[in-house]
Structure formats: C-alpha cells, structure tokens
Amino acid sequence: MKLIKSSQYFLVFSLPLCLNFTDSTFTAQAQSYQPNKTWQISQTFKPPKRGAPPVSAGGSTRGGSCLTGKKLITPLTPPNKLGLTLGERPTFFWHIPESSVKTAKFLLFADNDQTLFYETSFILPKKSGIVSFTLPDSAPALAVNKTYHWYMTIVCNAEDSSENPIVDGWVERIKxxxxxxxxxxxxxxxxxxxxxxxxxxxxxxxxxxxxxxxxxxxxxxxxxxxxxxxxxxxxxxxxxxxxx
Incomplete structure (x- = not known):
C-alpha cells in the first residue's frame, strides 16, 4: 500500500474537484483490576494511568453547512481522545445532529499517520442521535500495543471537502x-x-x-x-x- 500522510490525504480532497475516497509503538496496560470491588456501585469511567496520544496530524473538529443549525459532530471518546480496546475490530460512536446528507466516511491511519490502514463509507440514519460503526470482518485486525488515528467525516460537498464536518480520535488495542x-x-x-x-x-x-x-x-x-x-x-x- 502506498504511504500517505493523513494531512496530505485531506488536503487532496479539499481541492475543487469531484473526487471520491476510493514506529512509535509503546506498551499500554489497563490500570490494575480489583477483583473484590462491588461493580454495581458506580458506572464512572476511569481513564488508565498512561500518556496522552500523539499530537493530531491534521485532524480537527468543524461544523458543516449540511448539519442543521451548523451543529457539530460529537465523537464519543475519553477527554484525551484516546480509546483503549481489547478487540481486533472495535466499535466507534458519535453523536450526529440532524443532516440532509446521509453518507459518512471513516478512515484509519497507522504508523504516525503515515499509512492508510483502512477506509470505508457508510449510511447515516435518518434522524439525529448516537450512531455507531464497527470495523467489519473484512477490515484488517488492529495490532496489540499499536496506536491508530481515525477520522470520520460527513460528505456535505463531494467537490470541496472544506465544507465537510470532520472529527478525529485515537484507538489502541491492548492485552x-x-x-x-x-x-x-x-x-x-x-x-x-x-x-x-x-x-x-x-x-x-x-x-x-x-x-x-x-x-x-x-x-x-x-x-x-x-x-x-x-x-x-x-x-x-x-x-x-x-x-x-
């Protein structure tokens, strides 16, 4: 696969053309599990004690003309934008406001945004709410102790992606x-x-x-x-x- 930086990838799709979307590895461990804890007491999420993800390389959060009231997409991530997973193909979540456009694109980069690891498009529901996308069996499995940078965008304008709302985040699979x-x-x-x-x-x-x-x-x-x-x-x- 040809290597391409994510920032270059989105720059290409900001040109006024009708186009389609056709090792810094570090060990991560979940915080120590407490087997005697009474789990029903609280549902509070406790971030693991570890460093923040790498600095975003071109990702941002912006509104779009096709979102009602020019509201923003809200990615469901921890505050530092890095979500840990135990699975090979995790599920991602976003809150999507009402929109006249129903096509979204998802991209996943590896190797410090040097390699396009996976990309696809999917159809959004007709109403606003929390939507999810699970990496399918056809997608490559996430490697253990490797961090991936994901982007999700709604295609408001296929000819000028600068009008398309976009959010990003990070995912890392651990053992x-x-x-x-x-x-x-x-x-x-x-x-x-x-x-x-x-x-x-x-x-x-x-x-x-x-x-x-x-x-x-x-x-x-x-x-x-x-x-x-x-x-x-x-x-x-x-x-x-x-x-x-």
Missing part, C-alpha cells in the same frame, strides 16, 4: 491482565460495562453499555449508569440522546 480476563469471562452483560469502565477500556465499556441500554430500556439502574458514565467523561449534554 488485558489475567485478573481482568478472568473477571470478564465470569461476568454477565449487566456487570460488563462497569468492569470495562473501571479498567479504563473505553470501546468495550461504551459498547456493552449501549447493548444493555437496548436490552433493558426501562431499567432505572441502567439509565442511571448510562448518565453517570457520560457525566464522567464530560458528555452529559448528549446522554439524553437515543442510541440509534
């Missing part, structure tokens, strides 16, 4: 400690979100919490945990929005 693996193997869906949140595993914490919210939409405890989780990462403003 869980033995105690965490054993706890996850024994837990049911009700306990999984809190275990992941306590361990600082962002993608699985949010994914299982969404699954639980869909499975038990009228469960008051689940709804309170949902709000507590979002509050802990400064996303209270969108906690009341539906997961579509």
């Amino acid at each position: 869980p400690e033995l105690a965490l693996s054993e706890a996850l193997a024994k837990a049911n869906l009700r306990k999984l979100p809190a275990i992941y949140a306590e361990a600082g595993i962002w993608h699985e914490a949010l994914t299982t919490l969404v699954q639980l919210r869909r499975t038990e939409p009228n469960n008051l405890k689940v709804r309170l945990d949902w709000r507590e989780f979002f509050k802990s990462v400064n996303l209270s403003a969108i906690a009341s929005n539906p997961a579509i």
